[in-house]
Amino acid sequence: MKNVVEISGVFKKYQMGATEVQALLGLNLEIKSGEFTALIGSSGSGKTTLLNLIGCLDDADRGKILIDGIDVSSLSEDEKSDLRNRKIGFIFQSFNLIPVLNVFENVEIPLTIRKDLTEEQRREKVMAALKDVELDTFADHRPDQLSGGQRQRVAIARALVTEPSLILADEPTANLDSKTANLIIDLMLELNSKKKMTFLFCTHDEKLMNRVQRVLRIKDGIIENYVHES
Amino acid sequence: MKNIFLFIVALFLVKNSLASISAEELLRASDQGRGGIKSGIEWVTEIETIENGEKSNRKFKVKTLDHDAYVEAIAPAKNKGEVYIFNDRNMWFYKPSLKKPVSISARQKLSGQAANGDIASTHYARDYSAVLEKEDSFNGQKCFVLLLKAKTKNLTYDQIRYWINAKSRLAVKAEFLTLQGKPFKVGTLEYANKFKLDGQVIAFVSSLTIADAKFPENKSIIKYSVPKAADHSAALFNVNNLTR
């Protein structure tokens, strides 16, 4: 299995008011294609920071990050945008759907800037993604007409639609009740097993850990130990 | 001490001589030499104009009676029959082809430096208020210098500085001034003509040379000849009779 993510010796610090916080301290990590990985750790441990660096939303101070073999530090802003569009899918804690667009259009958003697809191809991809999250009948609904779980499924479909190498999810269940949260994890696991999609998500929810193939704990800016690997 | 005494004496003499002659009297006397007479007289005027190197000549027969004048063009041939009539301060132009005479301004140029008002008799005593400014000499002769200011608008000139010979009481030099008091034309007069009126011999102007103050080469020489007393009917000067 090839590595989708390869991180070596990554440092990152940021300012929090007057204090300088050292979020990552020479962190090393590899994620193989098709893995379903959870990242846990206490608040402020650096898990979101790590996710942001992998998602090219932020730049590391030092160290190397390879996504699908591409060194992201050498990329321009536009190239990073293209990399995010083609290789990374994002699932946010608060869904981040665009309220004026319907479900179909929200899922279609990452494809609108793709010039390599015809309108028909786009439609097919969007409908396939919606089918994967079982929301194909809700295509015309607006986000405010959906439940929290449905909204997160729309967000998952939006992450899937570009068929990325890696899906990053930052606390995807934090805003959901435990039943819905389980359903979302089920969905993600199903996509992982059926479509061999690579997931990396961070969570506080210790209950989810038993259901995940690989759990990593981050503490004081480094991966402390492999909590669980099956 | 001697100098101071002489200066005081001189001042007294000048003051005395200036005070003893009325400016208006002088002006009235000088008008007589330029046709300003109550009785009828007539003369011939020839104007030679040199303007920007070009020469032209015009000839008029002038008949006057008191404040009126009848000026008839006699040369060149193309202007023959043209008439200028002066009734007091009003001036008219007429030619036979016109249905009515045209009221014109005395200020307008007649020819070169000569204004329309320059060809008829002069009535400065009537038209201008005079102030005796100083004494001066012109051509070695003592003169009184008067500053004339127009009493009404539309006179030929607004202001004139006028040199009147102390002995002959005839005007010998004139500076025609702008409203601001700057000379724009300078005239010199000669009196070689004479005529008899009521048994009295009157000296009469023989030439008036008017030159541009800035460009003296542009000038008009008005020559006056054969002045004589004449009996003119008042009807001659009635502008309404021109078209009858």
Next chain:
Amino acid sequence: MELSKTMFMNRKMLKLAFLNLFRNKRRSLSTGMAICVGFVGLNLLGAYIYRVKRALDTTSVYSALRGHVQIFKKDALVNYAIRPERYSLSPSEISQVSDILKVHASEIEYIGRNLSGSGLLSNGSRSHPVLAFSYEAEVYARSLMQPELLKWANDWVLPSQLENIDIFKQSEDVISITPKIADIMGFQYPLSSQESAQIAARTFTGDLNAVNVELGAEHTTGLQYLEDTIILVPLKKMQELLATENIESFSLYLKSSVSFTELKKQLDRELSQLSFPTETYLYFDEKINAMYVGTLGFLIVMGSFFVFLIGTAVSLTIVNSLTMGIIERTKEIGTLRAVGFRQRDVARIFVLENIQLCLFSIVIGIVITYFIAFIVNALNIQFTPPAVSGKVQFKLGWNLFIAGVITSLVLLLTWISSIIVMRTKLKVKLIDLINDSGA
């Protein structure tokens, strides 16, 4: 194929931008209203300036009998009044110029010949100083009947001028005076050809001359300071008065399709071959038409000032609205950037949003301007502009050309304002956009 994909992308962005307009309806409405009011204001200002310009154009060319191009002897503008004989065109010179003009017959609608001079208009008992300009009956009649003149400057064409247009052809002694001169001179009004007058002037050789003329025609200069001064005299009568066969200038009235400047250039080339020097002027040259240049210059300065004020107000409204929009949608911008939108893709959505709002406002603005212009013109509001004699109608010469120019200007303004805001506000780091709490 590539094009259709790009179009798809633009269509999607256009839709998103359109939908965004409805997110904060009150703000979109107020911004749209500001753009609309600014647009209407600029259009009305443009319509007024355009109307004045067209009135100046047509009166300069036709009422003042200047034509589009005027041909003079060289330096005549300065020296004609002092040495008219030397600085006017003699019969042989007239025929040489006419030969050149014959070559351009297809471009020239008609030609006028002019002569002018200062003089006195007399009613037999008193005189009034005037500036006399010559006219030729045919040229005068054709000029007065020009549709452009009647459309843009009908206030400066007296009704009697059109009613008695043949009066000039019937008699070679008829002069045209202004109603004000008639009043000053005590002529009977309406003017009658039974009443005669005399004009006196100095001839080319410096003699005083006078001619008989008939009254009966009137005109207006449209200007206070000229209304008691200008009279129009038949060319032959003028030549008789000034004792000359010369003319001062030619006026060329060109066909509407002809380029004035191009013809002037050609004429300058051809006239330079003549044995005597000439010069040509377009009707809007400051040397022959200082009033045109001065009036238009003033209006343009005034107009530019208002354009600046209105433009600034519209820009600031757009900047403000856009800034608020960006602040409110920071997280959304972050999401778009996270899913692969480049900074300029995001900027495009916001620019499109404002352009669409601007276009809606313009469409409404066009309708409002049309109605205001229609109502103002229908109300026939009379006023006296500075230096103009008599009242004129406050007319707005609005048309789609003006609307097009103002639309381009407002769109450009919107685009520039949007770009400025996007350049400054979108420079935020992506991570900060994503983490924005929306506060």
